[in-house]
Amino acid sequence: MRLLGLGSNWSVAGRVVLVTGASSGIGAGVVRDLVGRGGTVVAVARRAELLEDLVTSTRGGPGRVEAHACDLTRADDVDRLVTNVRDSVGRVDVLVNNAGRSIRRSIAVSHDRAHDFERTMAINYLGAVRLTLGLVPTMLAQGEGHVVNVVTAGVQLRSPLFSAYIASKSALDAFGRIMAREMRDQGVTVTNVRLPLVRTDMIAPTDEFATAPALSVDQAAERVRRAIECRPIAVNELHATAFELLSVLAPGLADRMSHWASRGLTESRAAMRRG
Numbered sequence: 001m002r003l004l005g006l007g008s009n010w011s012v013a014g015r016v017v018l019v020t021g022a023s024s025g026i027g028a029g030v031v032r033d034l035v036g037r038g039g040t041v042v043a044v045a046r047r048a049e050l051l052e053d054l055v056t057s058t059r060g061g062p063g064r065v066e067a068h069a070c071d072l073t074r075a076d077d078v079d080r081l082v083t084n085v086r087d088s089v090g091r092v093d094v095l096v097n098n099a100g101r102s103i104r105r106s107i108a109v110s111h112d113r114a115h116d117f118e119r120t121m122a123i124n125y126l127g128a129v130r131l132t133l134g135l136v137p138t139m140l141a142q143g144e145g146h147v148v149n150v151v152t153a154g155v156q157l158r159s160p161l162f163s164a165y166i167a168s169k170s171a172l173d174a175f176g177r178i179m180a181r182e183m184r185d186q187g188v189t190v191t192n193v194r195l196p197l198v199r200t201d202m203i204a205p206t207d208e209f210a211t212a213p214a215l216s217v218d219q220a221a222e223r224v225r226r227a228i229e230c231r232p233i234a235v236n237e238l239h240a241t242a243f244e245l246l247s248v249l250a251p252g253l254a255d256r257m258s259h260w261a262s263r264g265l266t267e268s269r270a271a272m273r274r275g
Contacts, residue, residue: 010231011038012039012225013037013039015039015094016042016091016093016094017092017095017096017228018041018042019034019044019096019098020072020127020131021045022044022051022054022098023045024050025200025201025202026195026217026220026221027043027098027099029218029221030098031043031058031065032054033222034228035063035064037062037063038062038063039063040064040066043055043066044072045069045070046069051067051068055067068084072099072123072128072131073123073127078127078130082135091142092139093145094146094148094228095131095132095135095147095148096224097128097148097150098224099123100124100202101119101123102120102162103162103164103165107163110163110164117164120165120167121171124169124171124172125168125175128149128172129175132175136188140188143187144188145188146188146189146191148191148224149172149173149191149193151170151173151193152195153239154166155192156236156237156240156241156243157243157258158247158258160262173192173194176190176192180233191228191233192234192235195220195223195235196240197213197215198214198215198219198220223235
């Protein structure tokens with residue numbers, strides 16, 4: 001892991017952090033980590049019952065959790081969330097755009113599945129952007145704020161078979177970088193956390209990932225928390241950065257290597273099914 005553009009440490013104790021996709025996986029891990037360090041966490045997700053379980057499980061810690069059920073794909077839900085959070089906690093110091101969905105499917109068999117791309121973009125990009133736009137005015141008014149976009153190392157690797165997922169996360173990654181450049185003199189910073197594979201329910205449908213190297217939820221949550229504390233420009237994987245450089249210097253070779261790797265995974269999956 002590399003933290004690019006490392007800044008000074010910033011304590012989460014006493015700060016308000018809004019985390020989306022907080023009902024399970026990485027989001028729930030981030031909530032538990034931050035509460036354990038004295039943060040006030042606004043936990044956002046669609047599944048209200050799981051959010052309440054999270055509130056109960058973290059009760060008694062140094063910090064506290066406030067749950068808000070919200071469907072980030074619905075504009076009116078996001079606008080209502082912004083108003084409710086402003087009324088209940090007054091300010092948001094850090095926004096963690098973590099909510100997301102993934103899908104593994106070749107473009108060749110997606111000719112009648114445009115909805116896969118639309119649904120993925122709705123949650124991974126458009127929902128995150130609308131929420132960010134809703135909270136930015138308050139951050140600017142208070143003279144500081146930080147946005148953490150949980151994306152994927154795939155934005156550098158451009159891995160085959162994940163076009164819908166990686167395209168949506170690449171859009172959020174680009175949005176974050178541009179926002180950071182526009183607001184660098186206004187106290188609002190942005191970090192894109194480009195995570196490798198993480199062992200969550202989201203990767204379970206892909207057989208090959210069962211034995212692939214992956215971070216635990218706690219390890220991923222630690223990276224997100226470190227991004228909050230240090231506010232780097234990006235958190236990258238060394239191998240992904242190296243491959244991104246190769247893609248610039250020798251794009252043909254990078255494409256062939258990526259194609260061979262994805263073809264090997266496909267053949268391996270077929271062999272597993274025959275077995």
